Amino acid sequence: MTSKVNIKVLKGQDAENKVLDYIKRINRPYGAVDVSANLKGTVPKPATQKILLALAEKGEVTQKTYGMRIHPARIHTIMISIIARASGKATLFVANQNTLDALPEHTIKALADETDTLVESNKVLAGELKTASAGAANEHLKNTLTLLAAELAKMRLAPTDAELAAQIAQAESKVRASPLLPSSSHCTTVLRATHNKQIAKLRAHIEPLREGTPLVSAAELDTLDADWTRWRAEWVRRRKVFYNFWALVSDSLSPPDAEQLAEDLGIEYDTPEHVELERGPLCALANVSKRR
Template sequence: MSNLPPLNKLPRNLTYIELKMSKSKDLNASAAVLDYLNKQNRPYSAIDICNNLHKEFGKTAIVKACESLAESGQIKEKAYGKQKVYVADQSQFPEVDDAEVKTMDSKIVELTGKLQSTLEEVRQLESDLKMFSSCLSTEEAKIQLQETTAQCAHYKKKLAHLKDGGNVVSPEEKDKVYKNRETYVKAWKKRKRMTNDILNAILEGYPKPKKQLYEDIGIETDEDCSVKPPDI
């Protein structure tokens, strides 16, 4: 505690423990700033450093750390008008010749191309995953197949019965079928119109084509299924 001021020289609201904690926090901020700048090896303002460290330390602590490190020569400070930027001391890094820089630039271009290719592959896989996620599972498909097969058998039997001169549909049942058909067709057209209105509204501010929007949100149109609402 020899490097701390006498107790009677401290502000009334500041104790030795608080002062030691403050000094420890300042040291931690300096170490974090120095480590960050050395790893990134590019210029940053104190505000950028504070934000990039996810505001682990306050703005004041970061500014003090930058100024202290610059004074001690551990980092370099450059002023542009009122703006100051800080960068790692370049003397600590080995020199790189032009040939090595060109090699590194070529490697960056190569890796950037691989990154773009990988991102495109990821987008395609995500699209495939979305499509498969909306499909029936094998067990669900088996159950649906059984139900559909049973329905087909039932309707084939009913059709055969009608062809053989069996009981025909009564006028009441016929009217009910036509009425239901009209209701469903109207609902189909109404929902189609409402959906198109919503999608057109989205497209006014959407930066991509309509086809891409439909793919992104998983829209399947009547045209995709080669169907259209029948006339009433």
């Protein structure tokens, strides 16, 4: 046999405060019987009825009596038992809506103004972020163009195939026409060997040009690799900053609103080509080097 739980019965002002707090918190129409039942008997039914009537006289709650012909859909389902009472009428009580805590008009206006200010600030920050990203990309492009222009200038200064062929022919003519001592056959052999080496060196120099191979030194390649690593790391960092910032901005927005805001701000995400490049061996090699 289960033992009964002792319930502390409230009286006086404590009971009135309990009933009023419940009515305001629920903010739905209830009768005295249901209020007492929902309070688990801490305020008896007769006391609850008296308290609600007293609160109605004070203006803390609104009292209304319904007849039997009232449609049940207009009253909470829990009230049906009250409507069916022998008296034929049900008295319901609900919190006075004018006394409930609500934001004043000036506070609502201040919050709306603050929201508009934050939206404008977000637009400005998004524009600055876009400008900064474009500036970094332009700087990288400028450095790349400078390196390419320097390489092009070197190639333009290099002799053409026809000029190299003419220089080789001239060197061979000088070798054949050079005055040699009649008694110095050894000297002639040494000179011819030296000139032959020079000719071979010149031919080896023009061979890459004939094949169309670009002449890029190891130092220049190291510079290009360093620039690539540096600016890609900067791009990755800025992309992370953007995603963190965008998460803060769009956290309270629905997906359609977030998409519309991104379109209004002119935000452009990575194209499929960019995504494919990030998954390619070039970026994979950069990621491996960074982890090391």
